[in-house]
Amino acid sequence: MCTRAPSLRGKDLPLAALLSAFHSRAVRRFAALLVLAPALAFGQAALDEELAATREMVRFNPDEAVARLARLVPQARTAPLATRAELHWLYSSAIRRAGDPKRALAMGDELVAWGRAARDDAVYAKGQLTRAYALFDLDDLGGSHKANFEAERAANNTGDLPLRVQATISAGQSFQEQGNYPAALARLQAAIDLARTVKKDNAPLAGALNALAFLYTDMKQFDKGWEVQRESLEVAQRMKSPGRLAIALATEYGLAIESGQHEQARRALLAELDVERRLGARQMIADTLVNLSDLYLKKRDYRSTVGFAQQALAAGEDVKSPLVIATARVNLGQAYLGMGRLAEGRRQFEAGLDAYEKNGVKPELQAVLVEYGAALEQAGDYKGAIDAYHRERDISEEMFAEQRQKAVLELQQKYDTEKKQRQIDALRQENRVKGVELDNRRLQQRIWWLLAIVFALAAVVVGLLYRKVRQANAQLEVKNRELKQQSARDPLTALYNRRHFQEFMRHHGQVEPGQAGHGKAERRQQDGDLIGALFLLDVDHFKHINDSHGHAAGDAVLKMIAASLRETLRETDMIVRWGGEEFLAFLPAVPRGGLDDVARRILHGISSQSVEYQGRMLAVNASVGFAPFPLVALDTPMSWERAVNLVDMALYMAKSHGRNRAYGVRGFHDLERTTLEAVEQDLESAWRNGFVDLVVVTGDMLDGVPAAAETLERADLVA
Template identity: 60%
Template sequence: MAGFRNGWGLVRARPRTIAVAVALALSPLLAGAQADPSSLYPRIIEAREQSRFVPDQALTTLLRLQSEAAGAPPATQAELFNQLSVANMRAGKNDAAMAAADRLIAYGKSLHDDSITAKGLMAKSYVLFDRAEVDASHQMVFDAEKLAATSTNLALRSQIEVTVGQAYAEMGNFPAALVKLQNGVDTARQVTDDPVMLFGALNALVNLYTQLKEYDKASTALDELLNETEKLHSPGRMAIAKNTEYGLAIDSGQPKRALRALLQSLDLERKMGAERMIGMTLVNLSDSYLKEHDYPRAAQYANESLRSTQQTNDKSVEATARVNLGQAYLGMGRIAEGKKQYEAGMARYEQENNKPDLQAALREYGEALERVGDLAGAVSAYHRERAISNELFEKRRQQSVLELQEKYEAEKKQRQIQLLSQENQVKGTEIDNRRLQQRVWWLLALVFALASMVVGLLYRKVRHANAQLEVKNLELKAQSTLDPLTSLYNRRHFQDFMRGMMPPDPAQPEKRTVHGDDIVGALFLLDVDHFKNINDRYGHAAGDAVLKMIAENLRIALRETDMIVRWGGEEFLAFLPAIPRHGVDEIARRILVGISSQAIRYQEHEISVNVSVGFAPFPLVPADVPLPWERAVNLVDMALYLAKAHGRNRAYGVRGFENFEQTSMEAIEQDLESAWRAGYVDLSVVLGGDPETPPPSPSEHSNVVPLKHAAHKAGH
């Protein structure tokens, strides 16, 4: 799993924690403040750097300086409140940190100083993030950005731009995050009196480029970061830069460079006694050995990180250490211990409500459980990951539609302004005409002619504008029903279509062809196997090419009358309204073979792709009562996960139900595999070419395997 980057360094499995914001908080929040005649302000700045690495000692110094701050200038007093908040938070005293931040906000408001108030909001946002109150933390950052919009304090503006960028990254809005971080770096270059600002901004930018897999740009920014760090002559800052170098190296496939950077960082941190940084670097070392499948050493470093983070009360890094320890234990065969540690770590991720991180952790959790044979646990993890994936996909889709709507509204307003301007011009012309009528009667005919021409032109322009509005309306309607990448229908359109269908009537006899074959509808749900590996290895552009290829293959394999839907990130759904019942398995086979037989040429790579499929006739009718379409799709989704858990590159189909009076639909939906083994569900499996593992009960000389009888044997 990709690591997360922050001001301290890189920690496994998380894009960013509060440490990112704190890294900036420890930059001079009041860089460019007026010089204090006494030595108080320089001593506060010294304590700021001390707080970066040994916060307990810095807190003692800052508390001692409080007695000298009464008559100091506002900028100096504000910086003292800010550093008290930061140092208390780093020392694990969040209540005291919050009190100092609130005092700073009140101080700024009493002076009617928006810059000081914005700094207070930033300090409070860091404490909220450390408490896992992520949404409230983001809101504080956005409020601070509004207050500081017109500030002449370049250091403050750079800090806020970078922190807002990191907040957008946590929310999954990476384009906005990149714009903010690039602006933050540009602003930091103008802060000539403190190079630490540029260090923090560059560090955040390298981490974001790495997360986006823009490794060339990340490498260029890293070179500048290391060059600026050398100028600071700070062992602590160099340790941070080395952790950032580790993040880029491990993600771009340079394990030796990554390990060397980590060990250099750990040596610097231990010499300084920076325990909080040590805990993070130890968890990164654990991650490094996990990638090499050296599970004993990964567990050793994860345990060391746990002991360190428990001393510093760093809950976020402790959670990541537990996830690493859980994966190491699973790799060593200590399944119960591994699951316990993994779940404990993910509980913190859920508390922080950081959906992208939790999704990545669940995906790895499912793969790890699948490797050790815990298929039920793997399916459960995949279901949890799927729910988050669908939620994030829907948010991104809604965001795209909103952006298009905003653009449309802006263009509409501009056209209205133009029309109003033209109307004003006409009115002015009419006034001039009246004056001309009074003075020069012989020009009356000419004036009327000119007015007619103007009206005609305006009429034509209005007609043209209305035509353009109609085109835009059609474009907007298409955007709301089609997926922009694949040009397939989107989930919302399918849901609206199914809600508009008349529910099936069990009292009506089923239609039959002249051959006597049953005619049914069918649902197919497919998921790309190991899609994350394609994105990780070749980049998201290659992943997009794969999705387009699958969409095209589905158009070829299915009919024009069939509805094909981009269901989620790498999921597709097909609804076939009328096919012979005996042909459902054959269509599943056609989908599997059609996709696996194609290879994508991307740059110099050739990428082969398989899919797993769940399918069923529609409607599904247990006990003479048709299932609603939502429950039918859910059952097909469970069949899909059986296909993934039993080896991938295959399709599992729900044919029907048996002995339904002895069970219930709720029990079947709770555990489809157990219901099949108990003989309540009739399944079939269709194998793709060269599947990874054989099905549970294969029939010889066939790639379509009926599972009904095998289920009875397995169940008893």
């Protein structure tokens, strides 16, 4: 995730449009300086020289400029209007760049009032430019454009050439933001021509060339952009101004990135960073470090990405720039995910997302979520990736709905305007040809043809929009089906996951209370027909396999067991990866006397296979707990959750009595003398007290034949 390299609206720092929205407290500590500043004995000439020396500082070290200008406020109170307006103009610009656009907007309103009262177009134009820049930072583009055009009109009535150049540049950039590139190009070329007439000051020319290079970048006319950029760099070097050189290098970076010249972009950023560090421009340093981290991220150089992103994070915290901090964290998160550091990557990504979400920048948040989902998917965190894609889809749908509503309203407004104009034209034509019947008929025919064409065009437009919406909905439906399929499967074994089984049982697996003697499943049990069953399986000594051979060996064992269960059981049986090394099988229909055989087949199917890993054969056994389902206690079927819990207790008994065997619950006796909760808490004690019937199936082989199942007597466990 990179910052915006080109400058906008005469504000030469990258990301000016977004960064300013985050800085709300950066300069409040300087407010007391307005009252406490010492009375310096400056004359008028000395004051003008001090203001001139502070201009470049306003652009590149706004915090220092705020403190310096605050000390000049008492001296300017008795100065001429032009001097007071210049101080107010510079001070408001420094405050805005330091992160307080609302206060800068109020100061711009004061300048406008001064200009109107004195009928001074220069002061009025400066006030409107101040308002335009502050409104831009506050995301009021309409108000910003209106103020820019008003500033241009007023500035053109003055003889202040630098002011006219700046106002013309700002008007051109407003046209650029509106997408009116021909008007923007004409304004910026006019600004360059006007700047060339300014004597002994190359700053207006540098600003105009920089803006034109950015416009050509936006228009994808890279050859012209490079031509202007070369002159812009030459002017910046001729000025011997580190700040202007840094701005030119930032524009070169943006042009190189957009034209696909990544190495050129890297060199420009490193050169820019060196200049900014010598200049001490902390905000520019923070932005450049973020851009460097993004550049190395695109090259998959994660180590360099982490280095520059950490530097950007520290720089962002230094200048209190939440957007720089958020972008640095996103780049850190993506780099850590690329390096396999999943937990740290998720933590950094989520911290960055939180900042974007609080700011409400939906397009930026959507782009970051897409990158987040892709990075999580590549790192193997499919659930996290699906969550990120769901969040991105929700934002996309919100943006699409807003854009569609806006488009419909604009179309309706345009149609109403055209309809009103047609009615006016028709009335005028009717008045002119009144009394001439033939001409009147021809006019009516033309009007009807025009209406037919308009309605036909409207129908075509609506049809195209409807078709586009249908295609988008169809693609969304396909994506939803894919995501639903992915969310129901375990990515390692391709078996159903626990969530899918819970959803299935919630809709299909419950038996209505009070129906134990009347339900279909209970009738089958009474008739000795088919019954359902639950089998819970756990791999023996799985931790030892992971500790001795590594998690890759453990994954191979889990895949083998999944394949064995598919081969042993039927297609109609639901096999679930229950969690970790546990598997659950739900058999909807099995002969009542066949549960022991199923358990035996499961045990033998696993123990008869070995897993080959790195030249070694790994023998694997498993322990199983099982029971019929529904499992009836006191004439009431147990819920599937309680049945699984009881099967889990049987599995625990299989583990504690030798492993590689299966313990099955057949039924209950005399539950009136105890409670089902007591049975669930200690199945073995319940069996010893005669409340539960158990059967054991061992995984041992006798002369190549599996051992028979045995009804478990209490003496067996004692022995």
